[in-house]
Amino acid sequence: MTQPPLSPDQSETDRIDRLTRRLDREREARRQAEALLEERSRQLYLANCALARQAQELEQRVVQRTAELVQERERALALAQQDQLTGLANRRSFTAVLADACQKRRLSGGRVTVVLIDMDQFKIINDAHGHEAGDVVLREIASRLALACEGGTAARLGGDEFALILDHLPDSEADQAFVGRLGAMLGQPVSFNSRQLDVSASIGYASLPDHAASSTELLRHADLALYVSKKAGLSLATGFDDDLWAEANERRLLELELVLAMDRQEIGPWYQPIVDGANQRVLGVEVLARWHHPYRGLVLPGVFLPLAEERNLLGQLFTQIAMQACTETAPLVRSGKLAYVSINVSPSQFKSGSIAAAVGLILNQTGFPATSLVVEITEDLIMSDLARARRELRELAQLGVRIALDDFGTGYSNISSLSSLPIQWLKLDRSLISRVGDDRVGQVIVQAVLQMAQALSMDVVAEGIETEVQARWLVEAGCRKHQGFLYGRPAPFDELQLTLPKEIKIEQDARIAQRS
Template sequence: MRLSRDATPGEDGGPASDLEEARLAEVAAYCPTMGLPDAEFDHVVELAVALFGVSGAMISFVERNEQFFAARRGVDAARTPRSQSFCAHALDRISPLVVEDALLDPRFADNPLVHGPPHIRFYAGAPLRVSSGAALGTLCLINTEPQGFDAHQRRLLESLAGIVVDRLELRRSRHNSDTSRRHLAKLAHTDALTGLPNRMRFHERARQVLSERGAGALLLFDLDGFKDVNDVFGHATGDRLLAAVGERLSGLIEDDHLLARLGGDEFVILLGGGGDARQAYRVAESLRLSFQQGFVVDGQNLQLETCIGVAMAPHHGETIETLMRHADLALYRAKAEGGGAVGYFEPHVRHKVEARRSLQSELTLAFERNEFELHYQPQVRLSDRKVVGAEALLRWRHPERGLLPPGVFLDTLETMPLSARVGDWVLRTAIGQAAHWLSAGARLRVAANLSPAQFLTGSLPDTVAAELARHKLPASLLELEMTERIAVKNTAAVASMLSGVRGLGVGVALDDFGTGFASLSLLKDLPVSRLKIDRSFTKDAVAGGQDAALIEAVLQLSRAFDLDVVAEGIETAEQAQLLTDARCSEGQGYFFGRPMPANDLLALIGGGRA
């Protein structure tokens, strides 16, 4: 039975009545198991209601004259006439049928189920298409209010429908031949995407290996950058990437190595040798270096890195459960080092790793509870000491430890996916604050720091443009700051996104300039409008000294490239005067003002103290 995405009975494969009779025969074949209680069906509809935030969900089977529900939530009736069924309209589709507002759809506007219980305004139904190609019914969602339904939600609904279909097939196959039962057993122990052993099978075989040999090495790793692939290219590409990773890893391991996919982007290898740490490192390095080739998926050259955590048996544990736990700690430590590191479990660092994980959990809760806030440090024009701008600096209002500076948490935050969301929040908040200052009569440029994660999605120029438009803020009053460390990591991609930002009229400042991360070629490669002289040069600067000479060199360089300059870390009148005499345009530091709440900065300007 071949169906196009929106095919109707009779378009391909004979008269509509023949197709429908064949479908009804399949419904009858599966129906004998429908009277059996199945907690999994109940779990699916409960999960669907929770995931999609709807008023009801059903597993519906459409017979000749009516439909019945094998499981339901939010609906009282166990059966409804087929003539009133939304689900009947979804049977001839491949993709889900979505009705965002039933009152606006002529097929359903007069339906009794719309105007009476369960008062359906929104409907989404994914066909339950079994192995023969016939659709028995649907997994459907309903809501009493109209709503949208995006592509991600459609895929999620299709995945849940697939679970229902799998359960139906398992029920029908219960009394099949020994061959079918062996096939199902294999499916239960095999990862569907990669064909590798799954978590259950890995644990079974690992226990056997460890009990027989008593020694081995466990290598645990995940894919750095995989989430970005899913976000940018979609989950279908992500799935094919996982399959490609599994294929490559399979070609690298020896016959006595046990490779498995544990789930998500997490893989594991058990080396069943004599627990040789040097061999474990050689294998880990081979795996890590293999990722440098990239993966071509759907015409895209996708680059990933992997960090690997290693635990040795029996030194780090005698059971697979202990080894997995300790390899996970080693992986966590390796990821903190960055750059595709290989880390071994060390008992003395366990508390440090666990403390870092605890901090990550706290940071996630802090973001959800709106505990982050911005303080603003004034930036002063040195010629007349007028405040012309402010740098937005992140602070954490911890419920127990009080106001925390970024040095306490920023390194940990930048290793988390949360980093991009916090960075976008900083950007939005800073733009909104600059707009508020402008409406209060203070025309101040605000500088917002960018996190490395904000360059991964490719949406930075669009985000900036949208926020400027929303707050009606002139682009000249926004400046984005990044460190040399970010700039050198992927100069081409960073330059492309910053060019988009500069095209809006927004300034770009290179922070920590001169601290040694980058070469001078960055000034040619990046669309920078301002340099920030690092505080390490200003804190000990005296006339005629080496630091003063370095400052003068940076200032001459900035003039050659037609760049503005802000000198950070000015703490004394002597430093301020030295920089003024050197014709540095702007300064920032405790001498002019510490980071402060937005209202305090406005009061400072009004009071004329800078």
């Protein structure tokens, strides 16, 4: 059935309804879009806030880390210039400050004084009370130096060596007065675990421009003054002066001459006999270095050996002396006229770990019988590094040579240490032997050492014998190997031959002729 057509009013109403619904849909869509946009904007805002917080935190962390790095850098710089035990300047910082102070003095005038301090017998404190006590002493000495330097620079150069740089002392009298007060201050006892440890120091000082033209020269002259103080005794202070200046120049000249002497083989072996005290028969010899200077005459080892040590020449010197000594005495050993030849090892060579190789090379090149060579090592050298000594001495023992502990009685070795080392001889220091003539205490000490050596199956050689009374007492006590001025002073090889049968000299001359 066909619907009747809509009236005009009805059609308009329907159109309006459609438009209204359409408008409602558009409004709803707009509302939803605005709500979504608002939600997205809120989320973006929150995200921006979170990023801002993170950026702020990151910036704070960067600032904090930067500050930490600055502190670490400053701490590293301080550590590079500061001694960790005492808090004083270290050697590197001391050298830089001294160079700067001397440069400023050249530009503006004034004086710079360097004071070097070396603790006396510091090793005894470490050995007797332990390294903790030693550290306490070093820190206390550092504190006293920092207090005494009055605005200058106090430094620990290493070990028990200290230094001061002072620029406020007007003249040499002020230097002397300051050093006098300093010595008294450093000589005060140090408290440790309810004990009072006795301490003292040797001092050397010099000033610029009075005694030097550069920081290097100033330090060298202060060091020379310190050397004089240490050599003269305990708790002394020495200022550099014209006499020391002349001595320094002489020392530098002698250093240059020493190098030439090595090349020219002016330094050679002399021999001091080791005898049987009961019958005066020569058993062996100790090799001692002597320098035949072309115009100074005979230079004793106490003069040139310290120079050789400073110039790092002791290893070369040992090889040169030992090579010549073994070549000269090998025929006497093979013929049975000498039972052994004893030679001293330099401390620097022993510490370098090359002594066994050097001795092996000498034995191979000279053909000297290894069992007739005695290598002497000082007691303090062994005890300063027992582990190294044990290793080095075992390598020497493997070569077949005998090992002697020289200057026994001056150090701090003990039975346990001796029994762990391949030592066949003990050489009693002359300080012990000098007391056996009429000193009951000295006799008891030597008797105890002889009994200990017998228990350890060691031979004993008594050094420094100068009187018949000493010799007789030692023989009666059971010590027959003797050495000292009573039996003969060190002498060249030609004079040594005069103490032996003539045919040995002829045989030696024949062997030399055959080699040439």
